[in-house]
Amino acid sequence: MEKYNYWVLSAAFIFATLLSACNNNRGQNDLQYTTHTFDSLNHHLVGRLYKPKHHTASDPIVIFVHGDGAMDSTAKSFYIPIIESLAAKNIATFSWDKPGIGKSQGNWLSQSMKDRATEVRDAIQYLRVAGYQQNQIGLLGFSQASWVFANLHSESQINFMVLVGGAANWLSQSQYSMWIRLVDEGKISVDDAAALERINLLSAAEYQLIKAGYDHYLSAALHQDPYMPEPIKDEARFNFVRKNIDADVFEGFSKLNFPMLAIYGDSDVHVDIEHSQVEFAHAFASSTQPYASLEQVTIHNATHGLMKPDLPLDALFSIKKEHFSPSAIETMVDWIDLQRDTSEK
DSSP states (O other), rough: OOOHHHHHHHHHHHHHHHHHHHHHHHHHSSEEEEEEEEEEEEEEEEEEEEETTTTTTTTEEEEEEOOSSSOOOOTTTTHHHHHHHHTTTTTTEEEEOOOOOOOSSGGGOOHHHHHHHHHHEEEEEEHTTTOOSSSSSEEETTTHHHHHHHTTOOTTTEEEEEESSSSSSHHHHHHHHHHHHHHHTTSSTTTTTHHHHHHHHHHHHHHHHHHHHHHHTTOOOGGGGGOOOOOOOOOOHHHHHHTTTOOBSSSHTTTTOOOEEEEEETSSSOHHHHHHHHHHHHHHHHHHOTTTTTEEEEEOOOOOTBBBBOOOOGGTTTTOOGBBBBTTTHHHHHHHHHHHHHHOO
């Protein structure tokens, strides 16, 4: 009887999994999109434009700007609940597969943050030529997109930005990641000031090794320190880090000339949100741009991606709106919807 129950439960679980996946695909199919190819930095990039049925020239288009990693146009369906919520407000969205992902050419690991900003500019130009000359265009970016945004301060075609879980400085972010990892591993306590100083010294030494090149980095004795993580074994990933390790938002953010919403999850373990909040505020306070403004919001019980910390099993197969923390998506969408009336220049 116990064996029979095991197989019944297993079959039920598989059926539920397939049903969940089918429901997710059906949800995506309910959204109407067209496939578009545009050129950037000598590569063809393939993306999707999700346009509500009654979308007009007076309605915004939001361009998604990916965070780190090998992302397709929907970030493996993570964007879908956000796209659906924006569509309900008659707001269109555009995003593309990163270079080397899906049908897009190139290699995203070879990109600098300036390269990624160039992609955004080329996407905007493509949309303008494709018939969307009058629509407001805003950006919705995640995590690493903060450094892309910082390189877009001179882009006059952008009306607003939303940044989710944005980091301020690459090196500071690396130090925070090391601290979080060591706390999780039980090697240090949260209030260990000596450990924090040691982390800063190790991070500075690692920075010099990365700048020196891959072979020098890989053979260094520094990796034997018990505080250090495993060295980067993939040379392409190493070169990506080396190319972008000096990334910082201050100069670019202080020159932005449009409103930004920076939104964080209070349970974020990937980004030091307090550091980001201080640095972002400092950059905008230093601005002399007439249309620059910053609003910062922290969502309760939310992770780096604004999702609930404890997700049900079905989230492995289908990202749904209810998997996000309450008010997370609404805060973004309502703020974006408000910009259609307030970002006239």
